[in-house]
Amino acid sequence: MPRAATLLRVAALGLLAAFLLRPQAFAALFAPLTQYGAPPIYDQGNLLTLTLAHLATVCAAAVASTIVAVGLGILVTRQSGAEFLPLSRALVNIGQTFPPVAVLAVAVPLVGFGVKPTLIALFAYGLLPIFENTIAGLQGCTSELLEAASGMGMSARQRLLEVELPMAMPLILEGVRLSLVISVGTATIGSTVAARGLGEVIIAGLLSSNTAFILQGGLVTGLMAVLLYDAMGLVERRVCRAAHVA
Amino acid sequence: MIRIENLSKQYGATTVVDAVSMEVERNTITVIVGTSGSGKSTLLRMINRLVEPSSGRVLIDGKDTRSEPAHLLRRRIGYAIQGHGLFPHRTVAQNIATVPHLLGWSELRIGARVAELLRAFQLDPAEYAGKYPHQLSGGQQQRVGVARALAAEPSVLLMDEPFGALDPIIRSKAQDDLLDIQRRFGTTIVLVTHDIDEAFRLGQRVAVMSQGRVLQYDRPAALLTRPADSLVARMTGLADRALRLLSLTTAGQIATPGSAGGPTIAASASLRDALSEILWHGAESAQVVDERGAPRGSLTVAAILAHGRPE
Numbered sequence: 171m172p173r174a175a176t177l178l179r180v181a182a183l184g185l186l187a188a189f190l191l192r193p194q195a196f197a198a199l200f201a202p203l204t205q206y207g208a209p210p211i212y213d214q215g216n217l218l219t220l221t222l223a224h225l226a227t228v229c230a231a232a233v234a235s236t237i238v239a240v241g242l243g244i245l246v247t248r249q250s251g252a253e254f255l256p257l258s259r260a261l262v263n264i265g266q267t268f269p270p271v272a273v274l275a276v277a278v279p280l281v282g283f284g285v286k287p288t289l290i291a292l293f294a295y296g297l298l299p300i301f302e303n304t305i306a307g308l309q310g311c312t313s314e315l316l317e318a319a320s321g322m323g324m325s326a327r328q329r330l331l332e333v334e335l336p337m338a339m340p341l342i343l344e345g346v347r348l349s350l351v352i353s354v355g356t357a358t359i360g361s362t363v364a365a366r367g368l369g370e371v372i373i374a375g376l377l378s379s380n381t382a383f384i385l386q387g388g389l390v391t392g393l394m395a396v397l398l399y400d401a402m403g404l405v406e407r408r409v410c411r412a413a414h415v416a
Numbered sequence: 417m418i419r420i421e422n423l424s425k426q427y428g429a430t431t432v433v434d435a436v437s438m439e440v441e442r443n444t445i446t447v448i449v450g451t452s453g454s455g456k457s458t459l460l461r462m463i464n465r466l467v468e469p470s471s472g473r474v475l476i477d478g479k480d481t482r483s484e485p486a487h488l489l490r491r492r493i494g495y496a497i498q499g500h501g502l503f504p505h506r507t508v509a510q511n512i513a514t515v516p517h518l519l520g521w522s523e524l525r526i527g528a529r530v531a532e533l534l535r536a537f538q539l540d541p542a543e544y545a546g547k548y549p550h551q552l553s554g555g556q557q558q559r560v561g562v563a564r565a566l567a568a569e570p571s572v573l574l575m576d577e578p579f580g581a582l583d584p585i586i587r588s589k590a591q592d593d594l595l596d597i598q599r600r601f602g603t604t605i606v607l608v609t610h611d612i613d614e615a616f617r618l619g620q621r622v623a624v625m626s627q628g629r630v631l632q633y634d635r636p637a638a639l640l641t642r643p644a645d646s647l648v649a650r651m652t653g654l655a656d657r658a659l660r661l662l663s664l665t666t667a668g669q670i671a672t673p674g675s676a677g678g679p680t681i682a683a684s685a686s687l688r689d690a691l692s693e694i695l696w697h698g699a700e701s702a703q704v705v706d707e708r709g710a711p712r713g714s715l716t717v718a719a720i721l722a723h724g725r726p727e
């Protein structure tokens with residue numbers, strides 16, 4: 171089973187790399203999808219550059235979401251911050267339910283076109299899974315464990331850093347993983363406000379009725395999501411094993 | 417020495433611990449026993465300030481426990497709880513090293529101490545140091561929990577129902593181990609339990625608690641022979657008090673020189689066990705031997721029975 175998974179992983183990564191580095195080699199494959207001699211491979215920009223820009227946007231947003239969501243999660247699970255739980259939860263939920271397209275529409279007049287409104291939309295959209303998982307992870311620490319930690323003379327800070335966070339880490343990572351994957355797909359809409367990314371390929375396809383472009387944009391995005399999901403799974407398992415929890 | 421002065425704890429209008437005063441002697445095991453909800457844990461936790469007293473104070477070696485920050489105080493006091501509270505994400509060695517780490521001991525000193533404790537608790541360091549708590553049996557986890565509490569060489573060890581989760585045979589072994597460990601490290605131990613047998617077996621002094629008050633604080637024999645009131649008498653077991661009294665004295669303590677026939681009994685056996693053994697063999701007396709099997713004298717039924725009633 172793990173061997174099959176590794177094989178699949180390597181194959182997916184190889185396929186993605188091959189396509190991004192030598193897209194023209196796949197021209198024959200996509201040619202049947204084009205009409206009237208339209209280019210079978212996206213030719214309005216470098217696919218590799220677009221993919222890396224896409225990835226960078228997604229990762230930057232995920233880092234910001236993680237910092238804020240974990241920070242909030244820690245705050246509201248402290249005795250002193252418990253009263254902020256309903257408010258934080260409401261805000262984070264709004265971030266998730268407010269459609270990213272609408273966020274873009276609101277953000278563009280404020281920060282202009284480009285990557286900034288996209289980052290804001292992805293950031294808001296990615297908070298919820300990380301926030302909820304952080305809370306669940308921190309609350310999963312039994313009172314017995316916390317009492318033992320305090321009883322041995324850990325300060326509140328030491329208890330958080332040495333007991334609560336390590337114990338919550340698998341769940342927090344699971345939240346980040348979810349957030350990342352959702353973000354990879356969602357980030358394509360950034361291209362409507364001139365952020366560089368794989369959305370450009372899809373939009374170009376839509377504008378010129380070129381199914382091959384649409385498919386290429388979609389496939390690269392999808393493969394990236396699957397590989398990211400998988401990579402985060404590996405990180406999680408490694409952390410769990412190191413921490414011997416979950 | 418721990419001096420508890422007029423210590424009380426209220427939660428809202430309910431008084432959970434009610435003006436308790438007692439002194440715990442150095443290098444002894446003191447047991448606080450009482451029914452569930454009588455305030456034992458709260459009293460114990462006020463000693464290391466996991467619970468802040470509503471009034472009264474605690475002095476350890478003459479020093480008020482409030483004279484330093486609570487977390488620093490707790491590093492000097494061992495604390496072991498029911499279900500051990502081991503950190504699942506840390507190895508046995510890391511768990512034991514918790515307080516020494518907090519105190520900033522050198523790695524060398526920590527390593528030596530961890531190995532010493534593992535050996536003292538009959539866990540081979542080579543095999544167990546790197547294991548995780550979930551890889552241990554319940555009895556081993558409990559031993560590691562106590563080892564962790566003792567790691568920084570605290571002069572005081574607080575234990576809250578430490579053996580509560582163990583089955584009877586392992587529990588009995590754990591109690592023996594604790595007596596050994598106490599003798600070996602000379603720690604002052606305050607132990608909370610709801611099990612009166614455990615209290616009698618471990619405690620040099622026993623405080624009987626009910627509804628937040630200490631009804632009597634005395635030597636086990638005195639609790640049986642001179643109970644302060646009918647509640648203490650009932651809690652310490654009216655029906656089998658004579659047998660309990662016998663279990664407080666060992667055969668070695670009352671053996672007289674000479675031989676008298678009958679079964680052979682270890683000097684460390686209690687009079688209760690000695691009597692049982694003599695009855696079983698249909699004899700009138702027994703031979704007492706020390707751990708090496710050398711004769712220590714003999715013991716008659718009459719001599720045993722004389723210890724089963726108040727003076």
Ligand SMILES: Nc1ncnc2c1ncn2[C@@H]1O[C@H](COP(=O)(O)OP(=O)(O)O)[C@@H](O)[C@H]1O
Nearest residue numbers: 427432450451452453454455456457458459608
């Ligand atoms: N934090 C608390 N808030 C309110 N009541 C408490 C709290 N802690 C303990 N109590 C109450 O105090 C009483 C004594 O509790 P405890 O000291 O744990 O008893 P024991 O250890 O003897 O079973 C119980 O009735 C319990 O419900």
Ligand SMILES: [Mg+2]
Nearest residue numbers: 456457458576
């Ligand atoms: Mg209790």
